[in-house]
Amino acid sequence: MTTRGVQRTRVVRPIECTQPPASVRREVLAARPEVENPASPPVLLVPGFGYGAWAYAEHWLDHIAERGFAAHAMSLRGHGRSDAAPDADLRAYVHDVIQIAAGLPRQAVLVGHGAGALVVAMALSRYPARAGVLVSPVFGGFGTALSLLRRNPVGAFPGLFGGTVRLGPRQLFSRALSTASAREYADRLAGPSRRAQRALVRRQEPERPVGDPPVLVLGSPDDRMVARTALEQVAERYGIAPLLFPGMGHDLVLDARWREPADAICDWLLKLP
Amino acid sequence: MTNDNATAPVAAIWRGGEPVYDRGETVCVIGAGASGLAAVKNLREQGFAVDCYERETAVGGAWNARSGRGPAPASTHLITSRPCAQFPDFPMPDDWPDFPRHTQMLAYLERYADHFGLREHIWFGTDVVRVEPAGPEPSGVRPAGEPSSRWDVSISGQRGGSSRIMRYAAVVVANGHAFLPNRPSYEGLAGYRGQTIHASEYQGRSQLRGKRVLVVGAGNTGCDIAVDAGQVVTTCWHSSRRGYWYAPKYVLGRPVDQLAIRVQTMRLPQRLRRALTQRALRLAVGDLTRFGLRAPDHHFAESHPIVNSQLIYQIGHGGVVPVPDIARFGRTDVTLADGRVIEPDLVIFATGYVPTFEFLEPDILKTGGGARPRLRWHLAAPDRPTLAVVGLLQPDTAPLACAHWQSVLFANWLRVLDTAPERAREFWDRHAGADERRYHFAKVSDSPRHRFEVSHLVYLRALEQALNDLEAVK
Numbered sequence: 001m002t003t004r005g006v007q008r009t010r011v012v013r014p015i016e017c018t019q020p021p022a023s024v025r026r027e028v029l030a031a032r033p034e035v036e037n038p039a040s041p042p043v044l045l046v047p048g049f050g051y052g053a054w055a056y057a058e059h060w061l062d063h064i065a066e067r068g069f070a071a072h073a074m075s076l077r078g079h080g081r082s083d084a085a086p087d088a089d090l091r092a093y094v095h096d097v098i099q100i101a102a103g104l105p106r107q108a109v110l111v112g113h114g115a116g117a118l119v120v121a122m123a124l125s126r127y128p129a130r131a132g133v134l135v136s137p138v139f140g141g142f143g144t145a146l147s148l149l150r151r152n153p154v155g156a157f158p159g160l161f162g163g164t165v166r167l168g169p170r171q172l173f174s175r176a177l178s179t180a181s182a183r184e185y186a187d188r189l190a191g192p193s194r195r196a197q198r199a200l201v202r203r204q205e206p207e208r209p210v211g212d213p214p215v216l217v218l219g220s221p222d223d224r225m226v227a228r229t230a231l232e233q234v235a236e237r238y239g240i241a242p243l244l245f246p247g248m249g250h251d252l253v254l255d256a257r258w259r260e261p262a263d264a265i266c267d268w269l270l271k272l273p
Numbered sequence: 274m275t276n277d278n279a280t281a282p283v284a285a286i287w288r289g290g291e292p293v294y295d296r297g298e299t300v301c302v303i304g305a306g307a308s309g310l311a312a313v314k315n316l317r318e319q320g321f322a323v324d325c326y327e328r329e330t331a332v333g334g335a336w337n338a339r340s341g342r343g344p345a346p347a348s349t350h351l352i353t354s355r356p357c358a359q360f361p362d363f364p365m366p367d368d369w370p371d372f373p374r375h376t377q378m379l380a381y382l383e384r385y386a387d388h389f390g391l392r393e394h395i396w397f398g399t400d401v402v403r404v405e406p407a408g409p410e411p412s413g414v415r416p417a418g419e420p421s422s423r424w425d426v427s428i429s430g431q432r433g434g435s436s437r438i439m440r441y442a443a444v445v446v447a448n449g450h451a452f453l454p455n456r457p458s459y460e461g462l463a464g465y466r467g468q469t470i471h472a473s474e475y476q477g478r479s480q481l482r483g484k485r486v487l488v489v490g491a492g493n494t495g496c497d498i499a500v501d502a503g504q505v506v507t508t509c510w511h512s513s514r515r516g517y518w519y520a521p522k523y524v525l526g527r528p529v530d531q532l533a534i535r536v537q538t539m540r541l542p543q544r545l546r547r548a549l550t551q552r553a554l555r556l557a558v559g560d561l562t563r564f565g566l567r568a569p570d571h572h573f574a575e576s577h578p579i580v581n582s583q584l585i586y587q588i589g590h591g592g593v594v595p596v597p598d599i600a601r602f603g604r605t606d607v608t609l610a611d612g613r614v615i616e617p618d619l620v621i622f623a624t625g626y627v628p629t630f631e632f633l634e635p636d637i638l639k640t641g642g643g644a645r646p647r648l649r650w651h652l653a654a655p656d657r658p659t660l661a662v663v664g665l666l667q668p669d670t671a672p673l674a675c676a677h678w679q680s681v682l683f684a685n686w687l688r689v690l691d692t693a694p695e696r697a698r699e700f701w702d703r704h705a706g707a708d709e710r711r712y713h714f715a716k717v718s719d720s721p722r723h724r725f726e727v728s729h730l731v732y733l734r735a736l737e738q739a740l741n742d743l744e745a746v747k
Contacts, residue, residue, distance in 0.1 A: 011737035
C-alpha cells in the first residue's frame with residue numbers, strides 16, 4: 001500500500017527517550033469471544049475526544065467479540081475512568097494507545113473514532129499494528145473548525161483556544177436515534193485536554209504507518225462534523241476510498257444503525273491476508 | 274514468497290557429497306537474542322520467509338541467564354533507562370522502573386517474540402556449524418556466470434544428530450558479541466595458585482562471602498561486581514588501567530542517559546554540548562581523585578560511559594579499594610603497577626568479551642588478524658551484501674533501537690535487491706563511504722574495548738538517511 005503525505009521514515013525520536021509521557025492508570029474494558037480463534041487478531045477500540053471506553057461498551061465491544069475477536073476498549077488519559085491528565089498532548093494519547101496495544105498477546109488491530117482515529121493513525125506510525133481502522137476520522141484543520149463554528153458557534157468557539165467544544169446531540173447522531181438517547185450520550189461527553197483540543201485547530205499529518213498495515217476508513221456522507229471531502233482526503237492518504245454509511249451521523253459507534261459499520265469492520269478483518 | 278523448493282527436486286544440488294536443501298528466497302537468522310528477534314520480525318514484515326537457528330532452548334540470548342553463557346549475573350539491572358532500552362516499535366510497560374531488572378528484560382524479549390509470533394520461525398537447540406557462499410547453481414536458477422550471492426548454512430542439533438546443509442538467499446548473523454570471554458594475559462598468571470574466574474562465571478554475592486577479592490576491569494560489569502563484593506567481603510580491590518568518567522544513574526532527578534540525549538540534541542556546537550555534559554557530571558560527581566581513582570584521561574563520550582551510582586559510595590565506606598593496573602602475578606600474590614603487593618583469594622576478570630564468528634571464513638567479514646570487521650554501517654560486508662551482522666556494535670545507549678533499525682535497513686535492502694537489482698547495486702555503491710565512518714561526535718579511542726563504539730544519535734541518523742535513500746530507489 002502506498003501512503004500519500006509524509007513519506008520519510010523517521011528513525012530518530014530523541015523526545016521519546018528524554019521526555020517519555022508520564023505513566024498513568026488506563027481504563028480497559030474487554031470482551032472475549034466464546035471460542036477463541038488463534039488466527040483472529042485482538043481488536044483495540046480507541047474512542048474519540050470526550051468519550052471513554054463506555055462508548056464502545058454500549059454496543060460494539062460485545063458485538064465484535066460475538067463475531068470472534070477478542071475486543072478491548074480503552075479510555076485515553078483524562079477520559080473515562082483513566083487517570084486525569086489536564087496537560088496531556090496528542091503524543092501522550094498516542095503513547096496510551098501503544099502501551100495498551102503492546103500489552104496485548106498478539107499484534108493488535110487499532111480502531112479509532114473521531115479524533116481517536118487521528119490518535120490511531122499516529123500510533124500506526126510507531127507500532128506495527130495488524131491493521132488500522134479509522135472511523136469518521138477527525139484530523140483537525142481550519143476547514144473542520146470553520147464548519148463546526150458555522151453549525152454550532154456557541155459550542156465550538158472555545159475550541160479555537162483549547163476550550164471545551166460542546167457538541168449538540170444532532171451534530172453527532174442521525175434522526176434515527178431517539179432524542180432521549182442522543183441527549184444522554186451527548187451529556188456524557190467530557191472534554192479532552194486543552195493542548196490536545198488546540199492541536200486540532202491545525203490539520204495534523206500523521207507519518208506513514210510502520211510495517212505497511214492494511215487500513216480501512218469508514219464514514220458517513222451525512223456526517224455533520226467531518227465533511228465528505230475531509231473523509232476522502234484521509235482515505236486517499238492510504239490509497240483507498242472510504243466505506244460510506246449514508247444516513248448515519250458522525251458517531252457510527254452509538255448511532256441507531258451502529259451494527260452496520262461494526263459488521264463491515266469484522267467482515268473486513270476476516271478477509272485480511 | 275515463492276519457495277523454489279516446491280518445484281525443484283531438493284536433491285538436485287550436492288555439496289561435498291552431501292545434499293543441499295534449497296530454501297529458496299528464505300533468509301537465515303543466526304541467534305534468537307534481542308538482535309536476532311528484531312531481525313526475524315523485520316524480515317517477516319518485509320515479506321520474507323525466515324529460518325532462525327538458536328542453540329539454546331529459549332529466546333533472549335545474553336539476557337537468558339539460565340543458559341549460563343550470558344553476561345548477566347542475577348543481580349544485574351539495566352544501565353540504560355527504560356525508554357532508551359526498548360525496541361522503538363514495542364515499548365516496555367511504562368509502569369516498569371526506570372532501570373528494569375535483567376529478568377524483566379528477558380520477560381520483555383519473550384513478550385516481543387510472542388506478540389509478533391516469532392517462535393514458529395525459530396529452530397531451538399540448533400547450532401550453526403558453517404556458513405559458506407553457495408556453490409555454483411544448477412543451470413536455469415540464476416544467470417550463468419554470475420557469482421552466487423546465496424549461502425549454504427550447515428546446521429546440527431545440540432544433542433548430536435547428523436548435520437544438514439540448507440541454502441538461503443541471505444543470512445543475518447546475530448550471534449551476539451558477549452559470550453566468548455576475553456581473558457587477558459599477565460606475567461606469572463599461569464603459576465598463580467589463587468582462584469581466577471571471568472565475570473561470565475560470576476554467579477552472585479554468595480560466591481564472594483568471606484574472601485579477599487580482586488576485581489579487574491572498570492567497565493560496567495567490573496563496577497557492578499565490585500559494588501556487589503564491597504557489601505559482603507572483607508576486602509575488595511578494584512583494578513583499573515585508566516581514569517574513567519563515572520556517571521551516576523540519576524542527574525538532576527532524571528536518568529543520566531535521558532539527560533545526555535537532551536544535551537546532545539541541543540542546537541549548540543559540539544564543544545559546548547560536551548562542556549555542558551562534563552560540567553553537569555562534575556557537579557553531580559565531583560573530583561574523583563580524592564577517592565583514589567584516577568582523573569579521566571579523555572573527554573566524556575570518547576569512551577563508553579560507566580553508569581554506576583554505588584561505586585563511589587562503596588569506596589567511601591571502605592568496601593572497595595581502587596587500585597591501579599596489575600604488574601604481575603606471583604604464586605599467591607599480585608603485584609600492582611605502583612609496587613604494592615596484595616594477596617587476594619579470588620581474582621575476577623571483568624575484561625569483557627571478544628566477538629567470534631567461528632562458522633565464517635575470516636575474510637568474509639574482513640576480520641583477518643583480529644581487526645574489527647569492516648562493514649558498511651557496521652552491518653554488511655561491502656562485497657557480499659547478502660550477509661549482515663546485526664547488533665555488533667556498542668552504542669552509548671539505545672542498543673535495541675540500533676539493532677532494530679539495522680535489521681529494517683537490511684530487510685528493505687534485500688527487498689529492493691529482489692525487485693530492482695540494478696538500482697539496488699547503485700544504492701549500495703553510492704554508500705561506499707559508510708565503511709570508514711566511526712559514527713561518533715567525539716574522537717573515539719581505538720582500544721579493542723572501544724572497537725564497536727558509536728553514538729546512537731549519529732549512527733541512527735546515518736541509518737535514517739540510508740533508509741530514506743533506499744525508499745527513493747524502490
